[in-house]
Amino acid sequence: MARAHTTPPAPIPVSAALIDPAVVAIVVPAWNEVGKIGAVVRKVPRRWAATVIVVDDCSQDDTAGEAREAGAEVVIRHETNQGVGAAIRTGLLEARRRGMRYAAVLSGDDQHEPDELPRILAPLFAGEADLVQGSRWLPGGATPGIPSSRRWLTQLYPLLFRIASGFPVTDGTNGMRAFRLDILDDPRIRLEQDWLDRYELEPYLLFQVVRGRYRVQEAPVTVRYHSRGTTKMRLIQDGWRILRPLVFLRLGWRQ
Ligand SMILES: Nc1nc2c(ncn2[C@@H]2O[C@H](COP(=O)(O)OP(=O)(O)OP(=O)(O)O)[C@@H](O)[C@H]2O)c(=O)[nH]1
Numbered sequence: 001m002a003r004a005h006t007t008p009p010a011p012i013p014v015s016a017a018l019i020d021p022a023v024v025a026i027v028v029p030a031w032n033e034v035g036k037i038g039a040v041v042r043k044v045p046r047r048w049a050a051t052v053i054v055v056d057d058c059s060q061d062d063t064a065g066e067a068r069e070a071g072a073e074v075v076i077r078h079e080t081n082q083g084v085g086a087a088i089r090t091g092l093l094e095a096r097r098r099g100m101r102y103a104a105v106l107s108g109d110d111q112h113e114p115d116e117l118p119r120i121l122a123p124l125f126a127g128e129a130d131l132v133q134g135s136r137w138l139p140g141g142a143t144p145g146i147p148s149s150r151r152w153l154t155q156l157y158p159l160l161f162r163i164a165s166g167f168p169v170t171d172g173t174n175g176m177r178a179f180r181l182d183i184l185d186d187p188r189i190r191l192e193q194d195w196l197d198r199y200e201l202e203p204y205l206l207f208q209v210v211r212g213r214y215r216v217q218e219a220p221v222t223v224r225y226h227s228r229g230t231t232k233m234r235l236i237q238d239g240w241r242i243l244r245p246l247v248f249l250r251l252g253w254r255q
């Protein structure tokens, strides 16, 4: 059965032929995502990534069961809720333990389009980038259903990121990105720190990779906004969690 698409299917870059799915793990943080996590897992084309790792961050619903049923190769459950950053960290550690060389992170709330994975994976396999950040705001990206508040917040953040880091990113808060896992061996990239457990880890990683002079590219992707239950973010509290890595790293208050 054809899947409803509000955007045309993603064109596949020529260099996608270089992608070796055996060394790619998809890491999916998920907290109370019944009704969505199964779709995410099923949509990942295994010709781009052989291993889907879902980290259930102590959901009260059966997120883990739905992920397993949908065919996730690995499902890990946290015994307590730790936050999206901690869930991503757990998934990345597992990917490395399994000998994967690349990871792509996708949101567990079905906001991303897994058939767009070649856009963020191909530049890694072509040896052109160490990290590829998905951007909803580059030409070719899309934001079906985006509320106006999200539009201006997600456009403001890259300006702040640019001021703090000097790097002209167009979308710093999009949870779809892919990178070489060996960049995590860099002692300047310290994902194990407790203060990164919630929304801090993703901007921290991008900032440190930029600052470490790795090759960072952006690629256009879709971020879909469902009419119900897209976000669990609280504006002030979680907004500050996203912002503080920029402030702390820029001012040298944290490493
Ligand atoms: N909020 C939240 N999400 C978590 C947690 N643990 C794992 N997640 C997952 O992290 C992903 C991102 O969470 P969201 O709150 O939707 O944040 P976002 O997608 O970056 O931002 P929006 O554009 O506002 O939706 C989802 O797949 C969640 O299920 C947690 O403790 N809190």
Ligand SMILES: [Mg+2]
Pocket (backbone or CB within 6 Å): 107, 109, 111, 230, 231, 232
């Ligand atoms: Mg979301």
